[in-house]
Amino acid sequence: MLNNARACQTCGATIPAFTTAYTLRLQLFAEGGEIHITPDDLAEDHERRLLELYREAECADPQEMMDEVFESYTLTICERCRHEFHDHFMQFLKSLKDTI
Numbered sequence: 001m002l003n004n005a006r007a008c009q010t011c012g013a014t015i016p017a018f019t020t021a022y023t024l025r026l027q028l029f030a031e032g033g034e035i036h037i038t039p040d041d042l043a044e045d046h047e048r049r050l051l052e053l054y055r056e057a058e059c060a061d062p063q064e065m066m067d068e069v070f071e072s073y074t075l076t077i078c079e080r081c082r083h084e085f086h087d088h089f090m091q092f093l094k095s096l097k098d099t100i
């Protein structure tokens with residue numbers, strides 16, 4: 001690859017030096033919502049349940065556990081991929097537009 005050229009991280013195309021590259025940042029994280037406690041929750045054996053959770057956590061992959069609540073990606077992409085992402089996002093967002 002030529003000096004200062006970059007590779008598009010989605011299609012692999014070379015982004016020549018002095019050509020605009022784009023940065024795509026994507027973050028996916030768990031939503032912290034209200035907690036609803038039911039009578040069944042109160043009747044549960046909390047000490048036993050905590051021990052189960054500790055045992056599950058001991059055997060789990062820390063990265064997988066982290067990914068369940070937060071993932072972050074930063075990609076360098078070419079102009080063609082930027083257009084594809086843009087068109088895809090606009091199609092997706094259009095369907096979510098609020099009606100007034």
Ligand SMILES: [Zn+2]
Pocket residue numbers: 008009010011012013077078079080081082
């Ligand atoms: Zn590309």
